[in-house]
Amino acid sequence: MYKDELSIFIPNSFLSESKDLKVRTYKVGILGRALAVFQADNVIIYNDDHVKNEDGESDAAFMAEVLSFMDTPQYLRKQAFPIKKELKHVGILPPLRTPHHPLNNQPDVGDYRQGFTVKRNNKGTFVDIGMDKLAFCKEQLSVKKIFDFKIAKIAKKEVIVTPDKPDDIYWGYDVISSNKSLKNSLKLIKPDLVIETTRYGDYIDSIFDELKHKVEESKSIAILFGGPYSSIQEDVSNANWDLIKLNTIPNQGTETVRTEEAVVATLSLFNFMRY
Structure with a gap:
């Protein structure tokens, strides 16, 4: 586990060049794997309003759903994600194989x-944790939601869990579809270091x-990526964070670098610096 919180910002124009559902699913899958491999804590999908993208809001929703699907353990997916045409090709997504x-x-x-x-009753909440019977939590929790638990008791008649999550291993990423500009989306996590x-x-x-x-000195790092048509156009400077504009692929051999390629290249370098 790293001591800092790492947040990745992806524009809702990320899929604007791709119309085929299978290709779109595959591209988001590359992002999901990179987030997990390099232990990102958050992925924020922001509104790239400098690009004419009529499908931006629906694209953001699709990206968020696929990324959330990938982060959800396999034993919960059927309950958490009802069958729908947008998830037709999730079978091609690579497994994360993370500790959760x-x-x-x-x-x-x-x-x-x-x-x-x-479901829940007046004593607590019944929870599916992937066992052959439901576990029970002695707290009133919202139903049809995913929470983190620690197993407190396993017996023939019951399994008892308590809300908790580990703090010493990587436990996946959170997905935020902000529908806000990049600068306003940054305010959601309040970083102290921003890498454009x-x-x-x-x-x-x-x-x-x-x-x-x-x-090494930062507690919250945000790394910003542009879309398929241009670099980031918005001025994201702010007195509340340190901003660095960075080229992580100097002397690139291709005319353009795709967003998913930039994510992998950049996170690999920051993995070395955070280690």
């Missing part, structure tokens, strides 16, 4: 699990030592 996606359906006392709240990725920024090798020091 256990392969063992017989957990032990002390293990953590994500659970889907099925652009081919017109400083080459990473030219400011590496300074950047690594800032990363």
